[in-house]
Structures are given as structure tokens and as C-alpha cells.
Amino acid sequence: MAMTNIKQCIALLALSITIAAALIVPELGGIAFANYSNTVTATLNVPAICTVALSTTLVNFGSVPITGNAPTANAVGDTNDGNIASNILLDGTNWISGGSNFFVSNTIWDFTTHAGGVKGNTLGLATGNLVDTQNVIGIGQLVNLFFGTQVPSQQAAGTYTQTITIENLC
């Protein structure tokens, strides 16, 4: 009887070990033989950049006679060094000399030069009246804007100053 019990115990033990091994080995295999060659996914977000680079910060129209016109020949270069095309917007302030002034729209601009006469487009006042030139500057492209001005009749003599704003919109 004792021998029979021992045999049964051994058989049960062997069965238990077999079941345990069947359960544990796959787990061990998963740990012991794991693949450590991970794949790294690198993501990179390239932002669209809009820039403005002007060739000059001053335009001197010289001495302009009353009712005369300065040729639309004063060039200002606008370069797009960004990585996206941009639109050129323009506006300006009135011409001011002490207590005298004349309106911003006397300044003329165009993408080509004019020898004389009132040709081209008039500038808008810088109070939300940005003029869209409808000109798109490509990436790395340079666009020249040519400015001229005219002086209204009976305008007081003086040294007049104006601010012209050139903006790139992206």
C-alpha cells in the first residue's frame, strides 16, 4: 500500500511539474529571448516661416515742385527668405511738415518704373487700409517696389516726411 501511495504521489508531482512548465516556459521565453532592436520613429515638424528683408529703410524723393511729380523710380527691394510664399501689403502715413501736411494717397507705387506723370497705384492710409498688392513673392525671390510722389497745388513749402510700410503676409 505504501509503495502504491508513493507511486501515486510521484505521478501527481510529475503531472504538476509538467503543467507548471507548460505555463511558465512561454513566459520565460518571452523575457529571455526578447528582441532588443527597438525601432525609433523620429518625427519632425517644420514650421512655415514668413520673413521680410528690405533693401533700404529710406527713400529720398528730393525736391519736388508744387503740382510736380517725382518719378516712380525709387526702388525698395523686398526679399522673401522664408520657406513659404508671401503676399506684399502696403500702407503709409500722411506727409507731414510741422503744421502742414498732405494726404498719403499722393504717394504712388508700382512694380515697374515710371519716368513721370501720375501712374501706378496710390498708397492707402495706415489705419487698417492695408493695400494688397496682389503680388506673391516666391521662396527666396526678390521683388522691387518703385515709389514716387506728387505735391498738391498750393501746398506750403517745407520738408515733409512720411512713413511707408511694406509687409509680407503669409
Place this chain on the structure above:
Amino acid sequence: MRINTIFPYVALVSVVALFALGLSASIINAQLGEIAGPLNYTIGLGGTSTLNMTIFNSGTAPLPFKVIPPLFRTAIANTTKPIVSIAPLSGVLAPSQSQKIAVTITIPTQNNKPGYAWSGIMQVLETPNSTQQGVAIIEGGVAKGVNVTAAQPVFNPLEVVIPAVIIIIIAAIAVLWKKGVIKVGAGVKKKAAAPSKKSATKAKRTTKKAKAGTRKRTTTKRKASRKSRSSSSSRARARRRRR
């Protein structure tokens, strides 16, 4: 495991740094720049939202700048325009420095409805240092479109939570009162248990009257018993006479 976790970030930072270096080399002549793209807001009526515009100086000299807020326009008549708040409105960008400009928009509720939309252009301009007279001073700048759309009013949780709490408290009180946990008249009973002097005297009077009533009752009873006794004695006398 730590190396595996950190590696993607290290790689990403390295790539970004290399790209930024290459980009800055390619735009070395530029001065003022911005991260392109419009600022698009969808804000509930009465609500506020803030987005950032990033500007940078890719030149080699300090760059003074000023910001001009957008002037909003819309195709819809009689609307109240969004309120714009910008910080900072001006400053100086050091070479290779970038800065975020916070643009906060609030949509007033007055005259506005969900679906209304406005658009404008915000300008960041290089501030010219020139004081020269008799010339046109040229300012360079970058412009950014700002689009605002009104949505449904902003949900304020307090507007719902506070009335709900009040209703729950009232309902709880009602339930407790019905179950008898809370007795509304408990205070009144206590007052009755401790009567005033006037009521005490009244009570005394009533007890006296009651006592008087009992006396009357007792006297009538006595009278009745006396009558019955006298009648029984007269009967006895009549019997004796007969005998």
C-alpha cells in the same frame, strides 16, 4: 530601458537643432520673421481665447518692434466687434531671439450671434530708428491674418451646479420632514409646555370652575340621597302605623 526612452527625444532635439542651424544660415540676411499661418479663433459668445504669434530676429543686430492690433471687419451689419488684447505691444528682439506675442480675443454678447465671423490683419513692424526729415521712412513688417468665429455661449458650470444643489437640499429637507426626522412645529410645542403667567391664571380659573361644577354635582347627589333617605324613613313610619 532608460536609454531606449530618452533616445527618441535626443534624436528629435538634435534634428531640430540641426534644422534650425541650417534654416538660420539660409535666412541670415533677414531680420524680422514669424511662424506663418493665420490665427483662427472659435470662441463662445462672451468667451475669451488666447493664441500666440511667434516672431524672431534672424539678423545680427537688435530689432525694435511694435505690434498693431487687427481692425476687424465683417460682412454682417450691426455687430459688436471682438475685443483684442495683445501683450507685448512693443519690445526689442536680440539677435537670434524669438518671442511669443499673446493675442487674446473676447467676443461680446451684445449684438452678436453664434456663426458671426470677423477677420483682420495684425501687423508686427520693425520700428525705424531714423529721424531724418524730408524723406519717406520705410518700415518692414510681417502681417498675420486673424479670423474669429462666434460659437455657442460659453458653458458656465456654476449656473447649473448652484441651482441643482439648492433643489437637492430642498428635496432632502422635504423628504426628512415627511419621514418625521425634522418636526416643523417642535418649537411651538415647547412654548406651549412653558405657559405664560396669563395662561396660568386662566388655567387656574378653569380648574376652579370645574371644581365648582363638581361641588354642584355632589350637592345635588347629596340632596337626592337625602330625599331618598327621607322617603324611605316615611315609608317605614307608615308601615309601623299600619302595624
